[in-house]
Amino acid sequence: MRIGPVPLPSPFVVSPMAGMTDTAFRRLVKRQGGCGLVVSEMVSSEGLVRGIDRTLEYAEYTEEERPVSIQIFGGDPDRMAEAARVVEDMGADIVDVNMGCPVPKIAKHHAGCSLMREPGHAATIIAAMVKAVRIPVTVKMRKGWDDSDLSAPEVARRVEDAGAAAIAIHGRTAKQSYSGQADWDFVAGVAQSVRIPVFGSGDCVEPEQVVERLRAGVSGVFVGRGVLRNPWILAQAQDLLEGRAARAVSAEARGRFLLDYMQLLLDERTGESEGFRHVAPGQAMATPAPPRGRERWVINKLRALCTWYTKGMEGGSQLRTAVNAAESVPQLRELIEASFLSGARPVRSPELVTR
Numbered sequence: 001m002r003i004g005p006v007p008l009p010s011p012f013v014v015s016p017m018a019g020m021t022d023t024a025f026r027r028l029v030k031r032q033g034g035c036g037l038v039v040s041e042m043v044s045s046e047g048l049v050r051g052i053d054r055t056l057e058y059a060e061y062t063e064e065e066r067p068v069s070i071q072i073f074g075g076d077p078d079r080m081a082e083a084a085r086v087v088e089d090m091g092a093d094i095v096d097v098n099m100g101c102p103v104p105k106i107a108k109h110h111a112g113c114s115l116m117r118e119p120g121h122a123a124t125i126i127a128a129m130v131k132a133v134r135i136p137v138t139v140k141m142r143k144g145w146d147d148s149d150l151s152a153p154e155v156a157r158r159v160e161d162a163g164a165a166a167i168a169i170h171g172r173t174a175k176q177s178y179s180g181q182a183d184w185d186f187v188a189g190v191a192q193s194v195r196i197p198v199f200g201s202g203d204c205v206e207p208e209q210v211v212e213r214l215r216a217g218v219s220g221v222f223v224g225r226g227v228l229r230n231p232w233i234l235a236q237a238q239d240l241l242e243g244r245a246a247r248a249v250s251a252e253a254r255g256r257f258l259l260d261y262m263q264l265l266l267d268e269r270t271g272e273s274e275g276f277r278h279v280a281p282g283q284a285m286a287t288p289a290p291p292r293g294r295e296r297w298v299i300n301k302l303r304a305l306c307t308w309y310t311k312g313m314e315g316g317s318q319l320r321t322a323v324n325a326a327e328s329v330p331q332l333r334e335l336i337e338a339s340f341l342s343g344a345r346p347v348r349s350p351e352l353v354t355r
Ligand SMILES: Cc1cc2nc3c(=O)[nH]c(=O)nc-3n(C[C@H](O)[C@H](O)[C@H](O)COP(=O)(O)O)c2cc1C
Pocket: 015, 016, 017, 018, 019, 020, 041, 042, 071, 098, 099, 100, 101, 140, 170, 201, 202, 203, 204, 222, 223, 224, 225, 226
């Protein structure tokens, strides 16, 4: 499995998720195994080109995450080409274009999913980026804008002609947002109509589903919310693909994951983490937040992850309430230790993840 010249060790990918798939989370998922590629949260092309600190933080990654794809959004071909150059200069393996975000703030600037309504413009953006960089340019799209405009087959063909190296398709329209079911038959149909690899995305929350989708006619599978619930899902899918039983995950391992995530986030903001890549060589990371701001940031990150992570877990809703009430990092640690490491609360696994 390759995207352009970039080999992927597995066909399973951590799907980009704004606010969630930061470098700390991606590293921890990668360490569990089975992960062929990680994609950053979406990053503003304007912010990259202007060198805005906040944007640069979103684009940070570490060596252990490779191969790594940085996803950018924007609607201006020249600025997108310039942003792709910035991504290439950062040393990323792949630059991905967001054509799936339905949020009006993004979509109104001819960016995100509104590009599905303008296939010609989408292709112009890809052509400009392909001309500007040597790394593969990929596209993540949806089925189309709405049921009357299912443009993915046309957009796929046009971006392929413009030089895109691979495509990922979330099998819903922008109008659907996250309602209904992802249409994997549609995705497989598009996969058959182009020569470049097509990855599918949508609704894989069990490792069995990931493998089943792979076998139904795509080159690989992007897993989003399933990874937030169960960071071992890609490793478990790899187990199944190789004919083994999916590994079981103990309550302790689930607790450790949260503690490690918290620690990596804390290290990041104090500069203790090794191997950060910043946007321009020699450019310093954004000014570290003051300690109180840093603690608040870590608490908010933990709360966001726990919203997904505790779904389907016995006692999950009480734990979510407690996490949301915790006001300090030591309090959060205690809570996680009591919930996962003390042996007091049995956590079912691997059937922990349920719809
Ligand atoms: C919280 C959240 C944030 C997301 N952010 C992005 C994003 O930045 N870029 C993108 O292309 N897709 C984004 N997505 C879409 C996912 O990558 C994925 O395509 C979608 O959730 C369907 O897959 P899933 O059912 O496996 O989650 C996001 C999804 C969620 C739930």
